[in-house]
Amino acid sequence: MEALLPEDLPVVQAGDPAARTALVLHGGGGPQTVAPIVGHLATAMHVFAPTHPGWDGTPRPESIASVADLAQAYLARLLDHGERDVVVIGSSIGGWVALEMALQAASDERFAGLIGGVIDIDGVGVVVEGQPIADFFALDARGLAEVAWHDPERGYLDPARFTDEQRAVQQGNGRTMAVIAGTSMSDPTLLSRLGAVNVPTLMVWGASDRVVxxxxxxxxxxxxxGAEFVEIPAAGHLPHLEAPEATWAAIDAFLGRV
Known part of the structure; x- marks a missing residue:
């Protein structure tokens, strides 16, 4: 069964419709974590930022049960919209989806020319010997802040302050993430497949990230x-939140070349 996105999937759209398209993909924390990226890119690009199926209470079709499924569904949606030369920007799990989209586009002639570049911001998904991905599902709120933020106090969200609705959304997001990304948040085959990526790629990484x-x-x-790597000082897993100016400088320089 082909993986298809729900027709009513929430999508933030911003910027000039005549400009080059950017697809912004959030990580496990949900769409609000990439809102600053959307705002920054919208000054020069036409930006789409969907909520992944199953996050924030949205429905998840049974056909979308992996990162590969999600990548295929986004490629199909871009194709249906007549897009070309799209820059895909992904944070955390979104970075993994972005790389998978580039790989599928490189191997499937239906998607030729659809992806023009990838920006992976502290993306998970790869198995790297000696560099384990932090066990997100075993961490409490304090532990997650410690591994994900340069300044853990800034990133700590006290669960006692959550409303019942917020708690339900967070738990639902966690269940969806376990289905889509697996509890290891990785694909053992991904590293060996990355040599097939054939579009310009930028890796943006927080220097203090201890998730990856x-x-x-x-x-x-x-x-x-040919991938480029830029390390952002004084930032963790979400450098666009902790060090936005340095993050924008890296992204803008890359976009000026591709």
Missing amino acids: TPAYGRAVAEAVP
């Missing part, structure tokens, strides 16, 4: 032909 370390990010970049 900069050493992990460099290993991913080395596996993608």
Whole structure:
């Protein structure tokens, strides 16, 4: 069964419809974590930022049960919309989806020319020897802040302050993430497949990230032909939240070349 996105999937759209298209893909924290990326790119691009199926209470079709399924569904939607030369920007799990989209586009003639570049921001998905991905599902709120943020106090969200509705959404997001990304948040085959990526690729990494370390990010970049790697000081897993100016500088320089 072909993986298709729900027709009523929430999508934030911003920027000039006549400009080049950017697809912004969020990670496990949900669409609000990439809102600053959308705002920044919308000054020069036409930006689409969907909520992944199953996040924030949205329905998830049974046909979307893996990152590969999600990547295929986004490619099909872009194709249906007549898009070309799209820049895909993904954060965390979104970075994994972005790489998978580039791989599928490189191997399927239906999607030829659809993807023009990839920006992977602290993406998970790859198995790198000696650089394990932090066990997200075993961490409490304090532990997650410690591994994901340069300044853990800034990133800590006290669960006692959550409403019942917020708690239900967070739990639902976790269940969906376990289905789509697996509890390991990785694909053992991905690293060996990255040599097939044939579009310009930028890896942006927070220097203090301990979900996936900069050493992990460099290993991913080395596996993608011609990929660039930029480390952002004083930032963790979401450098666009902790060090936005340095993050925008890296992204804008890359976009100016591709």
